[in-house]
Amino acid sequence: MLSIKNLHASVEGKEILKGINLEIKAGEVHAIMGPNGSGKSTLSQVLAGNEAFEVTSGEVTLNGENLLDLETEERAREGIFLAFQYPVEIPGVSNLQFLRTAVNAMRAHKGEPEMNAAEFMKLAKEVSKQVDLDPAFLKRGVNEGFSGGEKKRNEIMQALLLQPKLAILDETDSGLDIDALQVVSKGVNALRAEDRAILMVTHYQRLLNHIVPDHVHVLAGGKIVKSGGRELALELEERGYGWLGIKDEETADSSAN
């Protein structure tokens, strides 16, 4: 599914990712953990194609296709989905319009006919129930005035609508109370499928109680320093990052300060 080889990336001339290697197979759930500033979010953004980040070397392929050659929208159409850590508010574009435009862009890419407004409304209402969002929110501006939890649920709703091959969840648990965490987790678990992979980026272990990963990786200083199974996350929870010889402030960001 996804293969990352020796990936280096920098932002504003400063190297954040310093040689990432990662293989994710269809059907697997991977978690990437690490202290603040370790490069977790950078990795998510680079995979999604944010041009603010420059890939300086390395290779990323999705089902054998070179991902780094593709524009952001092409990556999305090939099946990459990023649930944003901070979903963007876009007043003036209704959620309904946004979601339908996205779904129809995907359908056009696959050679499927557009969904009309009525068909889409029906689908959107069903999916919104899966993440416990009041369908009334469809009429509101994209994420406009949403609570933190609503924004995260909207991200998961988009994943459910767009049915990606690889869903990357960037700190999807941050800012959620226990109830919202359960709703979001339920949504993510609904995404789990034989032909789909999930990459969760998180600072804390607690999300992993709800969405059990097959593999856990620890990212520090722009590199994966340890990989293991579910138990690695539990160990981190108990012993902290210091146990791996990582100081929490020994990070890509703070080392520059």
Add this chain to the structure above:
Amino acid sequence: MKPAPTLSTAFLRPAGQSLPEPLLALRKQRGTALVDMPLPTRKTENWKYSSKYLKLTDDMAISLPADGKAGSSLAVPGYKVVFLNGVMMPEASEYPDLDGISIQSFGDLSDEEATELADRLDSTLDNKAVQMARLNSARFEDGLLIRLKPDAVLDQPLFIVHEVTASASGSAFPRVFVDAGRNSQITLVEEYISSGSETVMVNTVTEFNVAEGANITSVRLNMEGENVQHIGATGVRQQRSSRFESHCVGFGGPLRRHDLQVRLEGEGAECKLNGVVVTQGKQHYDNHTNIEHVAAHCNSEETYRNIAADQSHAVFNGRIHIHQDAQKSNADMNNKNLLLSNGAEIDTKPELEIYADDVKCAHGATIGQLDEISLFYLVSRGIGRREANVLLTMAFINELVEQIPVEAVRETAQTRLNQFFDQTFEEA
């Protein structure tokens, strides 16, 4: 020192004499007063950004003849009055005889009616601030007088289609006067369109007298061609507890200028002024608004949005003047601007003059570009760059477009906006 340029005398010769005598006399008197009228220059504060676009050559002084056929047959719902080069075309107009509402061309007025009108023309505008409206008063060939008796309600929007035919150089001087009686209601749509390609000027004045409790909605849609200079003015006087709502949607040209002046003269009057301007190429658009809070307890709310692409230039100047006795005034002015290219320019100037001490007055103006993070968010969902740009640009004005209370206008504007998007955003 070089003397300031003055209006060529060629511009002081109206063609038609088919108006009632009192209006001919008024026009003549206004014309005499215009001899040696200085033309706006760069140093004229309220024409600072626009004077260089104003081209008044002698060949444009001719009144365009109203002998053509009103060409474009817009599918207009509701009632319709068609003006061709400033002269009403009765055969193209359709409106029923309505109880309490009279709709007449100036040419059809009795001497008595014309005398009454002549006394009131220009009474809503501060002619010092709106110099070019004076030219219209000296040159109008016809006009539309709409009178609503107390409590009269027009059940459908009235469209006034102002078409200018530019098969030769010249000018047209459309004129509208609305007298809305107590508690009357009307929605008026003014649509400005053109045919032909010669250089022409359209110089308009529309006036609204809004009596106590009346409720007026004015929609103005500027869609003339690249050969048309449009210099228009709208004056509004509002009495106690009246409401005036304005929706201006304009697309650029070599020069587009609209002055909108509202005087809140009776307590409890309120106005809401919305505006959307879109410019591209080398177009220029200048909106000047002025709200006079004369009486106490009045509300004004103003929201204008400019979108400028390519090397175009948009100007917004919004003045709010709160008079000394206008206590408990509530004024809110907001102007946001979107630059779609590095070569585009937008100038915005909010002006507040407040002489009362117990008022609420807020203003805000911003100029920005499309937000990169929003764009990334949209394309990360598989939405194409072009479509993402369109969504974000529409988002900037959606709120105002949706508020236009006439569906046919929203549709016409949207069609024109789609053309603009096609020309501005290329497919990636």
